[in-house]
Amino acid sequence: MIYTITLNPALDRTLWIEKIQPDDANRIEREQRYAGGKGTDVSRVLTTLGVNNKALGFVGGFAGEELEGRLFNDGISCDFIRISGETRTNIIVNVISTGSQTVFSARGPEIKPYELMQMIHKVEKLEKPEIVVISGSLPPGVHPVIYRKIIEIAKTRGAWVILDTDGDAMRVGIQGIPDAIKPNIHELSRLVGEELKRIDAIISAAQGVREQGTGIVLVSMGARGIILVGEKEQYWAYPPEVKVENTIGAGDSAVAGFVYGMVEGKSHKEALTYAVAAGTATTLMPGTALCQKEDFLKLVPKIKLHVMGG
Numbered sequence: 001m002i003y004t005i006t007l008n009p010a011l012d013r014t015l016w017i018e019k020i021q022p023d024d025a026n027r028i029e030r031e032q033r034y035a036g037g038k039g040t041d042v043s044r045v046l047t048t049l050g051v052n053n054k055a056l057g058f059v060g061g062f063a064g065e066e067l068e069g070r071l072f073n074d075g076i077s078c079d080f081i082r083i084s085g086e087t088r089t090n091i092i093v094n095v096i097s098t099g100s101q102t103v104f105s106a107r108g109p110e111i112k113p114y115e116l117m118q119m120i121h122k123v124e125k126l127e128k129p130e131i132v133v134i135s136g137s138l139p140p141g142v143h144p145v146i147y148r149k150i151i152e153i154a155k156t157r158g159a160w161v162i163l164d165t166d167g168d169a170m171r172v173g174i175q176g177i178p179d180a181i182k183p184n185i186h187e188l189s190r191l192v193g194e195e196l197k198r199i200d201a202i203i204s205a206a207q208g209v210r211e212q213g214t215g216i217v218l219v220s221m222g223a224r225g226i227i228l229v230g231e232k233e234q235y236w237a238y239p240p241e242v243k244v245e246n247t248i249g250a251g252d253s254a255v256a257g258f259v260y261g262m263v264e265g266k267s268h269k270e271a272l273t274y275a276v277a278a279g280t281a282t283t284l285m286p287g288t289a290l291c292q293k294e295d296f297l298k299l300v301p302k303i304k305l306h307v308m309g310g
């Protein structure tokens with residue numbers, strides 16, 4: 001079974017308002033709710049691509065019930081741990097007259113130590129874990145060592161583990177020796193403490209990270225595609241020029257694309273082209289909508305692959 005883990009999922013509430021008038025009542029023209037979370041987005045794309053998977057994480061309160069219900073309605077199979085706090089709700093305000101978008105991002109509920117232990121026990125007892133995807137930020141107050149611990153347990157259970165996070169969560173997480181990580185160029189820059197721009201600098205930074213044990217480093221660079229640095233392989237895959245609607249969830253889709261390749265028994269090289277195709281397919285969709293299989297399949301043969309010097 002393929003599992004995704006999202007410790008800090010969120011309910012995204014998007015509002016459309018004609019114009020903001022301070023000190024007055026503002027009428028909401030339209031409203032949309034979406035069950036968000038980086039790992040759950042990976043689960044959505046895997047499901048779209050036909051990969052059976054299960055989303056794990058923490059949910060609590062009415063917002064948590066709604067989040068789970070929405071995922072359920074979208075056909076995503078979940079196995080969340082219920083917590084005493086309330087799942088966060090992010091508010092996104094679109095002002096129609098100006099076209100501006102403002103995001104109010106909530107911190108998320110505090111996770112009690114016994115709730116954290118429930119997650120550890122869940123990972124210890126996962127049924128036939130083949131691939132485990134760990135994505136996104138940590139809830140407030142949770143020590144980044146949690147990712148390291150989850151990775152160590154999942155690996156002991158025989159799973160192939162990929163980590164996609166930022167900051168301390170990534171820095172400490174990689175001590176658990178994940179099989180792969182997928183930082184974007186900014187996240188890799190923060191990880192190595194140097195602003196990376198040039199391709200050769202990105203490759204040597206990724207090699208440096210590999211020396212600490214990580215199997216493969218996938219560095220995503222938006223429209224410039226993804227660089228894969230592995231033990232004896234270095235590839236750069238990039239997409240054709242496309243009409244981008246919205247890049248939300250592109251990185252999560254890329255992770256799902258790579259996992260899809262692994263599930264299909266493809267080489268790292270091919271899985272990399274799937275990652276780029278899935279990421280770019282998501283940019284074709286408006287708002288929070290993610291990759292469609294048809295766009296993904298059309299893009300796969302259009303991804304250019306460079307084999308780089310070893």
Ligand SMILES: Nc1ncnc2c1ncn2[C@@H]1O[C@H](COP(=O)(O)OP(=O)(O)OP(=O)(O)O)[C@@H](O)[C@H]1O
Nearest residue numbers: 184220221222223225226249250251252276279280
């Ligand atoms: N402007 C773009 N044009 C074409 N493809 C894109 C563009 N932006 C992103 N992509 C595709 O999505 C993949 C991942 O994007 P990106 O590097 O932006 O991830 P990320 O920063 O981790 O995103 P996220 O916000 O989802 O975490 C890219 O490798 C590429 O295939």
Ligand SMILES: [Mg+2]
Nearest residue numbers: 164184251252
């Ligand atoms: Mg990302």
